[in-house]
Amino acid sequence: MKNRIIAVTALSLTLGSLPQLAQAEASAIHDPYIEGFKAYAQEVKKVSDELYSAANAYATDVFKTERKAGHIGNPLPIPKAxxxxxxxxxxxxxxxxxxxxxxxxxxxxxxxxxxxxxxxxxxxxxxxxxxxxxxxxxxxxxxxxxxxxxxxxxxxxxxxxxxxxxxxxxxxxxxxxxxxxxxxxxxxxxxxxxxxxxxxxxxxxxxxxxxxxxxxxxxxxxxxxxxxxxxxxxxxxxxxxxxxxxxxxxxxxxxxxxxxxxxxxxxxxxxxxxxxxxxxxxxxxxxxxxxxxxxxxxxxxxxxxxxxxxxDYLVYLHNAVQKVVDEGGSVDDAIAIDQSMYKDRPVFEQAAKNNARHIYQEIMNGSF
CATH class of the missing domain: 3.60.15.10 (Ribonuclease Z/Hydroxyacylglutathione hydrolase-like)
Known part of the structure; x- marks a missing residue:
């Protein structure tokens, strides 16, 4: 949030009836600002219950505002729809x-x-x-x-x-x-x-x-x-x-x-x-x-x-791996199946051999 500033004495008059900070903390996900006010509230409690209530109330108000907004920050630079x-x-x-x-x-x-x-x-x-x-x-x-x-x-x-x-x-x-x-x-x-x-x-x-x-x-x-x-x-x-x-x-x-x-x-x-x-x-x-x-x-x-x-990719690879199995081939033979027609697809290097291995294991384990 912008300009997170607290005037404690004023807040003690305006926000004292809001729920306690502990209730907000039970739902918050480690917001460092709210965590800071939790610590601050404990410090001022030694001095004044009124200041403690004000700090609690302010942090609870911040928590509610953040939660209602869903997210505080600038939009990410993601692709345009x-x-x-x-x-x-x-x-x-x-x-x-x-x-x-x-x-x-x-x-x-x-x-x-x-x-x-x-x-x-x-x-x-x-x-x-x-x-x-x-x-x-x-x-x-x-x-x-x-x-x-x-x-x-x-x-x-x-x-x-x-x-x-x-x-x-x-x-x-x-x-x-x-x-x-x-x-x-x-x-x-x-x-x-x-x-x-x-x-x-x-x-x-x-x-x-x-x-x-x-x-x-x-x-x-x-x-x-x-x-x-x-x-x-x-x-x-x-x-x-x-x-x-x-x-x-x-x-x-x-x-x-x-x-x-x-x-x-x-x-x-x-x-x-x-x-x-x-x-x-x-x-x-x-x-x-x-x-x-x-x-x-x-x-x-x-x-x-x-x-x-x-x-069509699934059907091709299923048929190719089944042929390897029918001919008594090993998992290495399955991995060696030609998938070069798909080599221009992103994550081909990471996925192609694993996909063939996966299908071979499905067939050999009878899990299809």
Whole structure:
């Protein structure tokens, strides 16, 4: 906050009835300014209960102001939102891993402007990113953000959610599995993103999973003006829980992490690549061919390109690795499969061999 100055004697007259500092501290995430006033309050308590009450009240007021703002600071220098079609925008994240240089923005953050308000897809990796996205939204429309949905339980989808709660968004949505996973693994996820992106930028993230409305399979949301948003879980993909967002009236599908465009798909230990292909096929069967695609990673594209970039890659690698297994080949033979046609995709060097190894292990372990 600007010009944080306290005139203690005046505050003792005006703020003495506010809640105690300890109550604010119970909810604060180690704000150094509030921490400083906590120490100051303890010092002046030795001199005057009146001064102690004033210091408590001021710090509580600061805490409430900060919380209501969601984030205090300047917008981050993130990419400008790309217009996909009328009223539909996406900020295309970095094509590499989450790092301090990209502020944890290595997925796409999207928003749709409806008659009654704005729908945001993905909360961002931290409150600073969420705030920065919000500033871009405000530069385009004066309509309030009314809805938020997240693609999965990963940090860049969820950790910024507390910002949106703090600025008054009431309608938050997630698949049940993603919300349960994020809730149970919040501490680990926050620690990992703090270490990879930075403690200062991640520090004020809070677990607000209790604020989410959860669904199984599909949820249709009335967003006014005769339009609806359909949240669909087509099945496991990059992560076990994967939400896509479909807007029939705009002919737009935001695939979440089911879809990668340009960037090389990445398999984690919990990724079921065969289920991913099945889920993507289910998505293809559900969506009209003239639908515009906003992938979880990469730039917006058409349905044919999206299929080639993601589904066709999975099918190619599944078939190639299966051939290695059928011929009695080893994991080294699987790793040696020619994937050079994809070498221009970001993170190819880090992902290609691991993807082949992952599929080989899935086949050999019978886990598909």
């Amino acid at each position: 790309v217009k996909v079609t009328d009223g539909v925008y996406t900020v295309v994240g970095s094509m590499i891993w989450h790092t301090p240089a990209n502020f944890g923005l290595n997925n796409n953050l999207s928003f749709i402007i409806f008659e009654d308000g704005v729908f945001v897809f993905n909360a961002g990796a931290n409150t600073a990113l969420a705030y920065s996205l919000h500033q871009q939204i405000k530069a385009i429309t004066d309509k309030p953000v009314k809805w938020l949905a997240v693609e999965n339980d990963q940090g860049h989808a969820y950790l910024g959610a507390s910002y949106w709660v703090d600025v008054g968004v009431k309608n938050l949505y997630s698949s049940s599995l993603a919300n349960d996973t994020f809730d149970s693994e919040f501490t680990e996820k926050k620690t990992e993103w703090s270490e990879r992106v930075g403690k200062n930028i991640t520090n004020d993230a809070r677990n607000v999973s209790d604020k989410f409305t959860t669904f199984e399979g599909e949820l249709t949301i009335d967003v006014g003006g005769g339009e609806t948003v359909q949240l669909k879980d087509f099945g496991p993909g990059h992560t076990p829980a994967s939400t896509s967002l479909y807007i029939p009236s705009r002919k737009v599908l935001m695939t979440g992490d089911l879809g990668f465009n340009e960037r090389m798909p990445v398999f984690f230990k919990y990724t079921d690549s065969f289920a991913w292909a099945d889920s993507y096929k289910a998505m293809l069967d559900f969506i009209p061919e003239d639908t515009l695609i906003v992938p979880g990673h990469g730039t917006p594209t058409d349905m044919a390109t999206a299929k080639k970039q993601m589904y």
